[in-house]
């Protein structure tokens with residue numbers, strides 16, 4: 001992850017929250033690259049920092065309690081953390097858009113769904129009222145919702161349909177970068193597949209890049225080109241889908257695969273990873289996975305753990321990776 005000529009390059013990002021007098025170290029020196037038109041799966045357990053990273057890219061972190069304490073986020077070579085808010089208004093929704101984790105908060109319950117899409121078009125374009133409505137209807141149609149539902153309120157729609165409306169809102173301006181934060185977690189399996197198919201279709205059509213946040217490795221396998229495994233606000237393993245799925249090297253990644261039926265590598269038994277994420281209020285020295293790691297050695301508890309390139313483009317932050 002050396003160069004910054006990629007479409008999206010995050011360098012050494014640090015984000016903290018202040019809460020009840022405590023500092024929560026949510027993102028700790030995180031670096032990531034994404035090429036144009038490609039999909040990156042950002043995988044890790046709840047609390048690892050995934051949503052914080054996505055909101056930092058879109059610059060919608062609530063400040064306070066959140067604060068970006070360092071780092072750079074380059075979009076096409078320009079550091080968007082340095083952009084004034086009026087420039088961000090332009091970027092948000094047009095160049096970068098996000099499907100938020102909680103579908104219920106993404107829709108306004110008191111507003112017709114068609115108007116919610118139209119509102120976004122109005123905000124970001126000079127289209128006439130007629131054109132705005134036409135564009136909103138067209139977008140609804142494209143996600144498989146008939147135009148006669150334009151005047152429905154969110155409560156009149158099923159969970160899957162609500163998520164389609166949210167996708168329509170996120171994609172109406174053909175964003176160059178889509179941040180999809182657990183876009184199907186709240187849906188049942190059949191609807192999940194339909195929603196992912198819609199996202200895949202648009203992504204391909206617009207050549208958008210995507211960060212797909214999920215804890216479901218099956219979804220990553222079907223939708224992503226590269227994978228980043230996040231633990232305690234750091235990327236611990238990064239590489240192509242083949243690198244990470246065929247040669248998982250960080251003990252945490254190996255643990256994620258071992259805890260999944262049908263994905264187990266090596267000994268084909270299920271081993272859920274014991275323990276939980278470290279206390280995010282503590283900035284401990286050494287490897288953050290040390291207390292849970294089956295390969296932990298004496299040297300792991302102190303000092304910086306280097307991010308090694310195991311093979312071209314395959315990185316692992318571990319002193320004793322599985323190779």
Ligand SMILES: Nc1ncnc2c1ncn2[C@@H]1O[C@H](COP(=O)(O)OP(=O)(O)O)[C@@H](O)[C@H]1O
Nearest residue numbers: 017019024026046047048049050051052065280
């Ligand atoms: N608004 C907030 N105030 C305080 N702490 C927060 C807030 N949002 C997230 N955090 C903390 O930041 C860390 C990362 O959270 P988050 O980015 O939501 O992780 P993920 O999306 O991977 O579940 C967690 O320790 C979480 O408790």
Ligand code: SF4
Nearest residue numbers: 287290293300318319
């Ligand atoms: S550095 Fe040590 S403790 Fe950390 S993941 Fe690697 S082997 Fe485990």
Ligand SMILES: [Mg+2]
Nearest residue numbers: 050051052101
């Ligand atoms: Mg989250």
